[in-house]
Amino acid sequence: MIGLPVGVTACLFDLDGVLTSTATLHRIAWKQTFDEFLAGATEGERGPFSDHDYNAYVDGRPRADGVRTFLASRAIRLPEGEPDDAPDAATINGVGNRKNEALLRLIDERGIQPYPGSVAYLEAARAAGKRIGVVTSSANGEHVLAVAGLTPFVEARIDGVTIVEQRLRGKPAPDSFLAGARALGVAPGAAAVFEDALSGVEAGRAGGFGYVVGVNRADQAEQLREHGADIVVDDLADLLDGAK
Structure with a gap:
């Protein structure tokens, strides 16, 4: 049964x-991406990305939704951009693609x-x-x-x-x-x-x-x-x- x-x-x-x-790898990739982004931000709250942030704003959501929801919690707004935006683009999709690059590197390094x-x-x-x-x-x-x-x-x-x-x-x-x-x-x-x-x-x-x-x-x-x-x-x- x-x-x-x-x-x-x-x-x-x-x-x-x-x-x-792989949720552990997602968590690491999100933190790397958002901490790097927040370090260069000129608006909103710039404290480091936390486990609370992951669970409340990112976990389980589609990638762009996670970026949008987390940045909104820090009073940061970005243009949506396009799904194929470069990872260094200052857009919702760009930040999401940066996270995906980080995730794929972690998968290659650590396996699943x-x-x-x-x-x-x-x-x-x-x-x-x-x-x-x-x-x-x-x-x-x-x-x-x-x-x-x-x-x-x-x-x-x-x-x-x-x-x-x-x-x-x-x-x-x-x-x-x-x-x-x-x-x-x-x-x-x-x-x-x-x-x-x-x-x-x-x-x-x-x-x-x-x-x-x-x-x-x-x-x-x-x-x-x-x-x-x-x-x-x-x-x-x-x-x-x-x-x-």
Whole structure:
């Protein structure tokens, strides 16, 4: 058994922080990018980017949304620019592309490891006949899944590229998870959402999904519950029969 209510036939997993440890790399890349940007800023608050900033303004959101939301919290405004802006451009998209360059360097240097408990859960979910999809705000979703060796588990992938192509609202709006349910051919009420980000569990609750699992990777169990998680676990293996 995999710890899901009767009637839930599909699982929609966030990627970074739920299936793989890449959330740590995202956090490092965001801090490098924003600390460098803030050091040269001429307006707004210029204190360093913090863990609170990551959890409140960036985690789980599409890249441009994260830049926009964080800078707004510091009273800094930039023009939107274009998706292909150079990483040194003083635009929302430019800052986001700078972060992506930093992230890809970190992936090359450190590699990507899936959480063993998450792999065990994926194996159990597949054996139980559950449909499996990945819903991530990252535009690097396909690459991360491949490097982590998780592609064979995934029937449908909604990622940052899909979000732009289909003009979906990013988390905490439920649009990307709803697209994941459509891609698997199931109603939201028949799908479970697995998320480590506050914006992600909020999206799962807003979309009317059958079960929302909060994965507590950042010591924020109570906040995950407050934002809509039905259950909070430290690792997906905790949901499996026989877990201690």
